[in-house]
Structures are given as structure tokens and as C-alpha cells.
Amino acid sequence: MVAATELIKPSDFKGGKPTWCPGCGDYGLQSAMRKALSNLGYSPEEVVIVSGIGCSGNFPHFQSTYGFHSTHGRALPLATGVALANPDVKVIAVGGDGDGYGIGVGHFIHAARRNLDITYAVMDNQIYGLTLGQASPTSQMKAITLTTPKGVDERPINPISLAIGAGASFVARGFSGEGAHLEKLLEAAIEHKGFSLVDTLSPCVTFNRLNTYDWFRDRVYFLEEEEGYDKADLSQAFVKSLEWNEKIPLGIIFEDEGASLQDLDRIISKGINPVKQKLGIDPAVTDMKKIFSEFK
Amino acid sequence: MHFEELKPGGILIYNKTARFSLDKYMSEIDAKRIIVLGIPLTKMAREINVKRPVLANTISIGALLEILGLETDGYLRVIEERFGKESIIEMNRQALIKGNNFIKENSDVRYNLNPPTLEPKANIVVNGNHAIAIGAAASGLKFLSQYPITPASSILSYLSQHAEDFGIVVRQVEDEISAITMAVGAGWAGVRAMTATSGPGISLMAENIGLAGITETPVVIVDAMRGGPSTGVPTKTEQSDLMPIVHVSHGEFPRAIFAPRDIEEAYTLTFKAFNIAEKYQIPVFILSDFTLSERLENVEEFDVNLKIDRGKILDPEQRYPDYHRYAFTDDGISPRLLAPHPDGKHVGVGAEHDLDSNSLAGSQAGLYKSRWMKEQMFNKRFRKLKVLEETDMDPPIWDGEDDADLTFICWGSATTAVKATVDYLNSVSDDMKFNLLSFSDMFPLPVEKVKQELAKIKTGVIVEINYTGQLEQLLKLYVDYSPNGHIRHIDGEVLTRTRLLQYLKELELEEGKIEYSYIRRTKDFNKKEVM
Numbered sequence: 001m002v003a004a005t006e007l008i009k010p011s012d013f014k015g016g017k018p019t020w021c022p023g024c025g026d027y028g029l030q031s032a033m034r035k036a037l038s039n040l041g042y043s044p045e046e047v048v049i050v051s052g053i054g055c056s057g058n059f060p061h062f063q064s065t066y067g068f069h070s071t072h073g074r075a076l077p078l079a080t081g082v083a084l085a086n087p088d089v090k091v092i093a094v095g096g097d098g099d100g101y102g103i104g105v106g107h108f109i110h111a112a113r114r115n116l117d118i119t120y121a122v123m124d125n126q127i128y129g130l131t132l133g134q135a136s137p138t139s140q141m142k143a144i145t146l147t148t149p150k151g152v153d154e155r156p157i158n159p160i161s162l163a164i165g166a167g168a169s170f171v172a173r174g175f176s177g178e179g180a181h182l183e184k185l186l187e188a189a190i191e192h193k194g195f196s197l198v199d200t201l202s203p204c205v206t207f208n209r210l211n212t213y214d215w216f217r218d219r220v221y222f223l224e225e226e227e228g229y230d231k232a233d234l235s236q237a238f239v240k241s242l243e244w245n246e247k248i249p250l251g252i253i254f255e256d257e258g259a260s261l262q263d264l265d266r267i268i269s270k271g272i273n274p275v276k277q278k279l280g281i282d283p284a285v286t287d288m289k290k291i292f293s294e295f296k
Numbered sequence: 297m298h299f300e301e302l303k304p305g306g307i308l309i310y311n312k313t314a315r316f317s318l319d320k321y322m323s324e325i326d327a328k329r330i331i332v333l334g335i336p337l338t339k340m341a342r343e344i345n346v347k348r349p350v351l352a353n354t355i356s357i358g359a360l361l362e363i364l365g366l367e368t369d370g371y372l373r374v375i376e377e378r379f380g381k382e383s384i385i386e387m388n389r390q391a392l393i394k395g396n397n398f399i400k401e402n403s404d405v406r407y408n409l410n411p412p413t414l415e416p417k418a419n420i421v422v423n424g425n426h427a428i429a430i431g432a433a434a435s436g437l438k439f440l441s442q443y444p445i446t447p448a449s450s451i452l453s454y455l456s457q458h459a460e461d462f463g464i465v466v467r468q469v470e471d472e473i474s475a476i477t478m479a480v481g482a483g484w485a486g487v488r489a490m491t492a493t494s495g496p497g498i499s500l501m502a503e504n505i506g507l508a509g510i511t512e513t514p515v516v517i518v519d520a521m522r523g524g525p526s527t528g529v530p531t532k533t534e535q536s537d538l539m540p541i542v543h544v545s546h547g548e549f550p551r552a553i554f555a556p557r558d559i560e561e562a563y564t565l566t567f568k569a570f571n572i573a574e575k576y577q578i579p580v581f582i583l584s585d586f587t588l589s590e591r592l593e594n595v596e597e598f599d600v601n602l603k604i605d606r607g608k609i610l611d612p613e614q615r616y617p618d619y620h621r622y623a624f625t626d627d628g629i630s631p632r633l634l635a636p637h638p639d640g641k642h643v644g645v646g647a648e649h650d651l652d653s654n655s656l657a658g659s660q661a662g663l664y665k666s667r668w669m670k671e672q673m674f675n676k677r678f679r680k681l682k683v684l685e686e687t688d689m690d691p692p693i694w695d696g697e698d699d700a701d702l703t704f705i706c707w708g709s710a711t712t713a714v715k716a717t718v719d720y721l722n723s724v725s726d727d728m729k730f731n732l733l734s735f736s737d738m739f740p741l742p743v744e745k746v747k748q749e750l751a752k753i754k755t756g757v758i759v760e761i762n763y764t765g766q767l768e769q770l771l772k773l774y775v776d777y778s779p780n781g782h783i784r785h786i787d788g789e790v791l792t793r794t795r796l797l798q799y800l801k802e803l804e805l806e807e808g809k810i811e812y813s814y815i816r817r818t819k820d821f822n823k824k825e826v827m
Contacts, residue, residue: 015643019659045636049643050481060643061655066635067643068484069655070477071507077441077474081481081489084465085439089485089636110470267465274465275486275634279436281600285463291430292597295420 008043010034015063020055025202025213026123028176029094030062033121036186037065037090047090050079052104055130055204056096056123073104076111076120083118086275087268090190097124097138101157105137108159112166115194116261121186122159122197123176125204126211133207143210161241163197164234164254170196171237171254175220176203177213181250188252194260201248216248223251231255304328307405309359311337311352331405335359335398344390351391358395365408368396419596424562424588424709425450427598428492428518431566433462434600437516438487440466441478443497446530447589448520451492472497476504476517483508483515484644486609486634488570492518495528495537502545505579509549511644512622512630512677514573514580516566521585523788532788533586535708536762539769541581542739548674550576550681552689553739555583555708559593561736567602572688575607576629576680583738585761587790588709612637620651624672628679648673681740689737691745696731697722703753705779706760707735707767714759716793717800735767741774750777758782761791 013034020026037047047065051057053072060067066089070078079093100108100122111120127145128134135145135152138159142151163171170192174182182200189196201220203213223229223240226249230236237254262268281288299321302308308325310318312334318325325332337352344351354375361368375388399405422430429451432440442452452468459466465482469475475491482489493501498519508515521537523529541553552572556562566582573580608631610616616639623630633640647657648670656666692705696718706714711734721730733749733756750756750771756779758768763786771777783799785791 016654043638045638045641048485048635058655058658061645064641066641068481068511069643069645069647070480071503071646074473074477074504074507077469077477078481078484080467080474081439081441081478081483082485083481084467084478085482085485085487085489086635106470107474110474265465266460267463272463274438274463274482277438277463279488279604279606281434282463286433286461288597288600291458291461292420295422295426296418 008038008041010038013037013044013063013065015065016061018062019058021206023205024055025125025176025200025204026055026059028179028182029121029123029174029200029202030059032174032179032182032186033092034063035183036190039183039187040190042090046088047092048079048082050075050082050091050093052095052099053130054096054099054128055125056094056099057130059094059123073099073102073107075099076104076107076118079118079120080111080114080116083116083262084265084268084274087262087273091118092190093118093120095120095122096129096136097122097126097159098128098136101137101159101162105157105162109162109166112163112168112195112197114261115167115169115258117193117195119186119189119192119196119198121189122199123202124159124199125202125208126156127204127208129204129207140210143208145207158241158244159197159199160253161238163199164237164241168197168254169194169256169258169260170252171199171241172197172252173199173201173248173250175201175216175250177201177217178220178250181222185252192255193263194256194258219246219248220250221247223249223253299324302328302330305330307331307333307363307407309333309335309356309363311335313338333403333405335395337395340394340398341391344394345387348387351387354388354391355395355398358392358397359399360395361392362396362399363403363405363407365406366411368392417594417596419594421592421594422559423450423590423592424556424559424584425520425590426454427556427559427562427595428566428582428584428589429454429458430598431563432488432490432516432570433458433464434598435567435570435602436488436604437462437464437490437570439479439482439489440464440491441469441475441482441489442467442492443469443472443475445472445494445497447522447586448492448494448497448518448584450589451518451520472500473504476501476515477507479515479517480504480508480511480513483513483573484511486632488514488516488574490516490518490570492520494520494522494530495524495540496526498537498541498544505551506545506547506549507646508579509545509551509677510547510646510648512577513644514570514577516569516573516580516582518582518584520589521583523586529788531586533709533790534762534786534788535583535585535710535760536766537583538707538738538762538766539764541583542770549578550677550684551579551581551739552576552684553581553583555736555738556588557708557711557734557736559588559591559595560598562588563598564602565736568688571603571605571607572684574609575605575688576684577607577632578680578684583708585709591790608632609634610640615639621653622649622651622673622676624651624676626679627683628676629683630676685740685742689740689742691737691742692733692735692749694731694733694749697729698731700729700731700754702728702730702755702757704730704732705734705753705756705758705767705771706732707738710759710761710785710791713791713793713796717796720793720797738767738770741770743775746771746775747777750775755780759785759791759796761785
């Protein structure tokens with residue numbers, strides 16, 4: 001981080017011109033992300049934003065940071081490789097519901113339990129937008145889509161309870177229509193030591209005519225304003241994660257301050273940055289006599 | 297179980313019990329003139345300790361030592377070293393002597409082996425996976441992500457146990473898709489990164505091997521080949537992933553493939569693989585196989601001071617206002633400027649891209665400048681392959697007699713058996729000469745050099761451990777060479793001199809002349825079967 005944090009403005013993170021449809025929820029995450037990063041004093045070259053495939057996959061191209069637009073569903077493993085190879089850069093993974101909860105759901109579960117210190121912001125629009133409107137893993141039952149003319153007949157994934165169940169140490173839900181709130185959530189997620197999920201309700205104005213901005217506005221409420229809610233309480237968090245339809249909670253649903261993978265990995269925890277190490281055998285680190293003696 | 301493998305005149309030693317009878321084998325035993333020796337192993341074990349029939353193993357070793365005319369001292373030392381508890385050592389000691397005495401008292405069958413004449417050296421005894429793991433570590437590996445799979449698992453377990461010794465981040469991950477993708481991420485971030493697997497894992501990795509290809513990210517991928525396809529025979533050997541890896545992943549991109557011929561080469565070629573991966577910014581494959589990965593061999597300590605070449609990496613202390621990640625260069629290699637650096641910012645992308653890694657997919661697709669750029673990017677990436685071919689790919693090497701009448705052509709770990717066969721044939725032949733030409737640098741083939749060597753062959757026979765003749769396909773495709781015959785070993789067992797000579801079973805020494813008409817000619821491929 002640079003010393004004079006006030007010098008970094010959200011607009012410093014502006015990259016290529018977005019190609020999302022006008023009104024797309026993804027703009028909300030982009031704007032909140034730029035503000036959160038500048039509030040925290042990151043400069044663009046210190047940040048690596050990794051994505052998979054889908055409308056969300058283009059996110060890194062629209063920012064001025066380093067980035068990696070990888071393959072469908074693989075943002076989390078790619079981000080993991082970057083973060084472990086160079087712990088000095090701030091790694092943020094972004095994705096969509098098809099990318100993260102469909103084709104990449106195996107990695108999502110394992111990234112949660114691995115508890116690597118990265119943030120995963122999912123632009124959840126409950127539809128496959130880039131391929132013109134097929135049902136996604138979070139599409140609601142009965143939703144009419146290109147591939148479900150009589151309505152969705154498979155139950156949706158609940159990313160919040162899935163993440164909590166998988167051992168994620170920070171699980172939050174934001175809404176593109178609540179920018180200031182989303183910005184604070186992202187700040188907390190980025191500051192959190194461990195895997196942080198920010199599932200962001202990100203309406204697709206072109207293909208999802210059911211879960212619109214208005215549909216969400218009628219239902220969302222801020223968990224911070226709910227008296228007595230304890231985000232450190234796993235059982236409360238599980239119950240809260242199941243709320244949908246009538247009322248949809250926004251905010252940090254679960255947070256646990258346990259050790260991150262960076263604190264536990266046998267190399268990274270020693271403060272070693274792999275990318276800064278000299279190559280080849282360093283006699284100060286490696287006793288080749290001992291290595292070879294095991295084979296004698 | 298292995299009865300059919302007994303040679304005529306061989307000796308059959310079995311555990312003589314009341315329940316077991318050899319009756320049904322007797323006609324074959326007589327026909328093959330097999331010497332039968334029944335030892336009541338279980339009964340003798342129980343005489344030492346009623347609860348430990350497992351001592352039958354040591355009793356049989358004691359018996360074998362006597363039959364082979366070897367001293368028991370050495371083996372007794374091994375027992376003392378291997379077993380910690382004195383009571384166990386004592387039981388095994390008794391068992392060894394008991395088996396030894398049984399033969400002394402009951403049998404005059406002896407096959408005296410000559411005791412070793414060479415002094416033991418202070419060498420190391422390692423398998424191919426150890427050699428690859430240590431080669432990777434010595435060449436600067438900093439990140440390994442792997443999913444367990446036979447026969448590549450011991451790379452992961454060895455480096456897991458020595459992560460701190462070498463300073464390597466080692467992660468066992470959820471699947472091979474994750475393994476390769478993490479390695480690509482780590483390689484992109486600037487460390488030497490590797491993953492290791494076998495055929496099934498390669499199939500899962502395919503898409504993201506292409507990601508390394510188009511983003512020009514260095515990564516090393518070990519494929520310890522095993523019987524395929526699908527689950528195949530995981531604990532048996534094959535050389536059947538060569539052509540799959542020449543083409544692995546959709547689309548076209550440069551890659552390099554190395555196949556170590558032996559344990560030493562498993563070490564040196566791993567070192568080379570990392571240099572090539574970084575110098576050319578490409579995925580590089582090491583093709584091992586069950587035979588090489590799991591075989592223990594006595595070798596000299598590896599030289600850990602081989603040359604490390606990281607290729608074009610820019611000095612992070614300097615500024616590069618005109619930096620382009622995919623700048624066009626004569627050799628196609630664009631310098632890397634690792635994160636974090638204010639001038640190096642770019643978005644690595646699996647889509648086709650321009651000099652600054654801006655995607656040419658989506659709204660840019662089909663525009664005139666995108667079409668031109670796409671073509672130029674292909675030219676650039678494949679310029680690297682040409683330079684690699686001409687600069688760093690080594691030609692096949694000769695072994696055996698010069699100017700031979702018959703040349704065996706082989707690759708990777710099959711070389712060991714072929715070399716033993718050639719040495720044997722040369723030792724028994726009066727006026728025919730044999731040699732072999734073996735490949736380790738498989739792809740890209742150094743075309744001109746390979747052509748020069750192949751032109752020296754009078755009669756060529758390709759020996760490989762697969763069904764469809766993958767080296768043969770490669771040579772046909774890239775250097776338009778066809779052999780005079782081929783041997784394709786597919787039963788899963790390690791190829792040995794004995795087995796290879798079986799394939800050459802019609803080979804007869806008649807008045808010093810060797811007939812090799814037995815070798816099926818390529819044109820007769822469907823008519824005659826050698827096996």
C-alpha cells in the first residue's frame with residue numbers, strides 16, 4: 001500500500017470501457033469495488049483481479065489493476081495460484097453464479113475450506129446472460145428461461161448456506177442497488193483474513209425479468225440493523241442464510257476470525273514470498289547432504 | 297498364478313500343506329521338466345511362533361539363499377536394520393536359518409550365483425519420481441499443486457515431506473483442473489510452478505493447458521503414463537500419451553515434450569523442462585511412465601548446480617513506459633515484467649488478445665484490426681516453437697555398434713530394455729551388428745537433425761509400449777520416416793530384454809547369420825501377428 005492513501009481515487013481503477021448492458025447489476029459491484037480498494041489505500045498495480053467466464057468474466061478488463069480472465073469456473077484456483085506465489089499482491093476473484101456455483105462449484109467449496117486470504121465477489125444474476133438467458137444454478141424454481149420454457153424444475157443452490165457449510169470464514173450478501181452498503185461489505189471482506197465471499201445480487205436487466213431491481217428492493221433489509229444478530233454464531237448464520245423470497249438479508253451473515261491459509265502454510269507463514277526467492281539450491285536453506293542421505 | 301511363466305527346466309518352490317495339491321499341474325510339470333520343491337513353510341513358521349505364519353516369507357528367503365549359494369550374513373544384517381524390536385529380529389533370524397537348513401538337509405538343487413565383485417558405492421537409490429522432484433526443486437520450483445494419482449503420487453508426497461527443506465509451497469488440491477489452474481496462476485505470478493499427474497489427470501487438465509498456451513505462461517506438467525484409456529490399468533506401464541499430449545487441449549499453441557530415458561535423465565530433463573518453460577513461456581511436459589516413475593535405481597548423487605535460464609524477465613527496479621506484455625519480437629518471445637510493477641499491468645486472458653492483452657473476443661471479434669492481430673499472434677507464438685526446435689531440442693542418440701545392420705528406434709523409458717537387447721545381440725552375433733537410436737526430446741522434433749540420424753539406418757525397427765505406434769506416427773508426420781518394422785508392447789508389464797527377445801522369437805543364429813524376416817513389415821501389419 002502507498003503511504004498517502006488519499007492520493008488513490010476510485011477513478012484510478014478505471015480500465016477499459018465496460019461492455020455490459022446499460023443497467024446491468026455488474027456496474028454496481030464495479031463501482032463499489034473501486035471505492036473499497038481506494039478507501040483501503042491500494043494502488044492498481046498491487047491488486048490482481050481474477051475472473052472466469054461469463055458477463056462477470058470481463059470485469060478485470062474494465063479495471064486498471066493487474067488481472068487474469070481465466071477459463072469457465074476456474075477463477076478461484078487461478079487466484080489461489082497467484083496469491084500463494086506472491087503474497088504481496090492483493091488477490092480478488094470475481095465471478096457469476098454460473099461460473100462460481102455451476103461449473104466451478106467444486107473449487108468454490110474447496111476454496112472456502114482452504115480459507116486462503118482472498119475475496120470472492122460473485123455477481124449473482126440467477127441467469128446465464130452471456131449465452132442469452134439459460135437457467136443458472138441460482139435460478140428460482142418455476143422461473144421461465146430459454147432452457148426452462150415451463151419453469152425451472154431443479155432446486156436452486158443457496159450460495160450463502162453452501163459457503164458457511166463449506167467452512168468459509170466470511171460470508172456476506174450485497175446488492176448492486178445498495179452501492180454504499182456493498183462498498184462497506186467489500187472493504188470488510190478485503191480486510192478479513194481468510195476466504196471471504198460477497199454474493200452480490202446483481203440484476204440482469206436483459207434476461208432475468210423476474211429478479212429485477214424492484215423485486216429485490218421490496219425484499220432486502222440490512223442485517224446490521226437487526227437487533228441481537230450475532231454474525232459469529234454459526235447456527236444463527238445458518239438460519240439466516242435460508243431467508244429468501246419474503247425477506248432477503250444483506251450484510252455480513254457469518255464471520256469467523258480463525259487462521260487463514262497464509263497463517264498456516266508451512267512456507268508462506270514464515271513470511272517467505274516465493275516469487276522473491278532466488279532459484280536453485282541455497283545451501284543456507286537446503287541441506288543436500290541430508291536430502292541425499294535419505295536415499296542411501 | 298505365475299505358473300505359465302516358468303521356464304523349461306526351472307524350479308517350482310511351493311508351500312507344502314495338507315490342503316494344497318499340485319496334481320492338476322503335473323502333466324505340464326513333467327513336460328517342461330520342472331524341478332518341484334515343496335517346503336512346509338506355514339508349518340515351519342508355526343514351529344517358531346504359532347501366531348506368526350507370516351514368518352513363512354523369511355523362511356522361504358532362507359531357503360532361496362541356500363539354493364542360490366549365497367551367504368546369509370548380508371540378509372541377517374538387513375533383518376536387523378529393518379525390524380526394530382529384538383523379539384521380531386530374533387524370530388526372523390530363526391526363520392532364515394530354518395529355511396536355509398531345510399534345503400541343506402532335504403535338497404541338492406543348487407544354482408550358484410556369483411557373489412558381487414564390485415565394491416558398493418556411496419550412491420543414492422531413487423525412483424524416477426524422486427529424480428523429477430529433486431530436479432524440480434534444484435531448478436527452482438516454488439509451487440507444486442497436485443492431486444494424488446498412480447503413478448505420480450510420490451512426487452506430491454515426497455515434496456510435501458520436503459516442502460520446508462526446499463522452500464516450496466506444496467498444495468494437495470481438490471482435482472486436476474484445480475491443480476493445473478493453480479500452477480498456471482503461480483507461473484503467471486512469476487514462480488517456477490509444476491503439477492504432476494497421469495493420463496486421467498491430463499484429460500482433466502486439457503482446457504487449462506491451453507490457457508497456459510495462449511497466455512504464454514510457463515508451467516511444467518509431469519505425466520507419469522500408465523495403462524489407458526480411462527482407468528486402464530493404473531499399476532501397469534504404457535507409453536501411450538505421446539500423441540495425446542502433442543495435441544492436448546483444443547486449438548493450436550506451442551508446447552514442448554521431454555521423455556527421460558532413465559533415472560539420471562529424469563533429473564536433468566526436469567531441470568531442462570523448467571528452463572524451456574520460462575525461456576519460451578510455454579507449457580512443458582515431462583513424460584515419465586510407471587516403469588520409470590516407480591523403478592528404484594542406484595545412481596550417483598545429482599548435480600544440483602546445473603544452469604538455470606529464466607529467459608526474458610525485466611528488471612523490476614527499472615521503468616518501462618513502452619511495455620507491452622505480448623510485444624512482437626524476432627524470436628516471438630516477449631519479455632515478462634512481473635507483478636507488482638506500474639508498467640507491467642495487464643489482464644492475462646484466455647481469449648485471443650492484442651499486444652497489451654486486451655481481449656479480441658466479444659465486441660472486438662471480427663473487426664479488421666482483430667483479424668490482423670489474431671494472425672500476428674499465432675505467428676508470434678509459433679515463431680517461439682521454431683526457435684525452440686532449432687536451439688534447444690536435442691537429436692536422438694546412438695548406442696551399440698556403428699554402421700549396424702539393424703537399428704532399434706525407441707523413446708523414453710523403453711530405451712533401457714532396448715539397450716540391454718542390443719548389447720546382448722551384439723555379444724552373441726558374429727557378423728551382424730545392432731544398435732539403437734533413442735529419443736528423449738520428443739516435441740518439437742528437431743527435424744533436420746532427426747532426418748540426418750534416421751538417414752544412417754539400414755534397417756529400422758521402432759520399439760514402443762503402446763498399440764498404435766505413437767513415435768512412428770510422430771516420425772511419419774514430422775520427418776516422413778517409415779521404419780521397416782515395429783514392435784508394440786501392450787501387455788502392461790515392464791518391457792525387458794527377455795520380453796523383447798520373445799518378440800524377436802523367430803530370430804535365429806544360423807551359422808552366424810541373423811534372420812530378421814520375423815519382424816512384421818509395416819505393409820503386412822494386418823496380415824501377420826508377431827505375438
